Amino acid sequence: MRFIDEVKIQIKAGDGGNGCISFFRGPHLPKGGPDGGDGGRGGSIYFVGSSHLHSLLDFKYQPLFRAERGHDGKGRQCNGRSGKDLYIHVPLGTQIKNLNGELLIDITEVDQEVLLAKGGRGGRGNINFKSSTQQAPRTATPGEAGEEFDIRLELKCLSDVGLVGLPNAGKSSLLKALSSAQPKVAAYPFTTLRPNLGVVELGHRRFMMADIPGLIEGASQNLGLGHQFLRHIARSRILLILLSFDEDISLQKQLKILNKELEAYDASLLEKQQLIVVNKLDVLSDWGIETKIRAKFERQKKRIQTQCPKSIFVSALHQIGIQSLVDGIEEELSISKALVLSCA
Missing domain, CATH: 2.70.210.12 (GTP1/OBG domain)
Structure with a gap:
């Protein structure tokens, strides 16, 4: 498509x-x-x-x-x-x-x-x-x-927040939880086939988010229509890097892949304010998951908290941590605006 x-x-x-x-x-x-x-x-x-x-x-x-x-x-x-x-x-x-x-x-x-x-x-x-x-x-x-x-x-979509993640990280679910947008959501990779725009309005706070289809390794070389999708976050004020607990790939590995693809496409993307968000927090309390897997996720959580102290943990599915995320986004947007004004 x-x-x-x-x-x-x-x-x-x-x-x-x-x-x-x-x-x-x-x-x-x-x-x-x-x-x-x-x-x-x-x-x-x-x-x-x-x-x-x-x-x-x-x-x-x-x-x-x-x-x-x-x-x-x-x-x-x-x-x-x-x-x-x-x-x-x-x-x-x-x-x-x-x-x-x-x-x-x-x-x-x-x-x-x-x-x-x-x-x-x-x-x-x-x-x-x-x-x-x-x-x-x-x-x-x-x-x-x-x-x-x-x-x-x-x-090239104009948005306050560019939402970036691997396929099936839960970007569309998060956008749906935050905004009035109704993106297609399902439990398989590449649910998002085109960029989605959502407006988040909570009280006096209002910002626009752009969700692009999941990036894969090689997106910067245009694999998986990478160029077409990456262009839509090029003008976002901040980037929301969405990771998720996954048995096959660690949080640290996900972050490394995403930043590598962003840098390879346009190194200036790494100069943007980044907010690290980890989705699917609910798996840590899901007793249907093996104990050793949950323990592995807990270790990954501690490592990412050490690496990225301002990281936010959420469950888009169960609406956990959404208010903290909105506060975090607002703070990063304020920093971004202050940086622009200081350079003016």
Whole structure:
């Protein structure tokens, strides 16, 4: 399954309307002078940031966008009506690039409006060509062509918190526990097949989280669509590194793999504030699990607490530790904001 966060489209601004060749005719003026009006301006194309969109899926089925052509001029000095401008709404975090990969526009704000393709100017009617030596000009000009481009749209989600973990670490369950988002949740790897966005609102506190599909070793080399998914956390303010108690892979090994993939994709990701969260805390009190396995998990817990003193332990399934997690996220976001302000 290919997640649609990158599409190629063609945009065509409207051509200008043609100028008109016309001469005034009346009961007492059978051979009047020129009165041809100008053509209207072609419609331009604008891109607008929208907080209501979270995917580029619609663009896959509509790869061509045209603004309206300007109307032709008419007699009696009537200028043609301008073509309607076309406003294309895109999700926040959409980057618009040319086919060479050069960044043209970065849409990051709600209602941010950017002109990308300008409509053509209208042609001139023959009234503009009347002179002392040319009283009845039969000349008019056509409208100019509107700008036309092939462009590529790339979506990089904007969020306060980027949620990173291995497959089946419980990211979607955690997002569901924290927010109003309803991601698909099941007990098998790669439940998340596309990024999920959730807004966490608790009292006066509000922040947005992005859950990307689970990373695997080699994600930075684009295994498992790694590049497509990693781009969605590149602009998160902080990273929530989610580990989970697992019989097959220790907490320390999980953390090492995740940081290795983040660094290999973009070393600057390791410079972001990180909050280490360990999910599935409930297994430590599950007497259905063998004693030696629970003892192993307890040892891992102590080691990760020593390695990462601010780590938080939760059970998304049983809503354990969620309030502590929200407090921890808020603290890290405050630190992140303070760092940005100190560098401003």
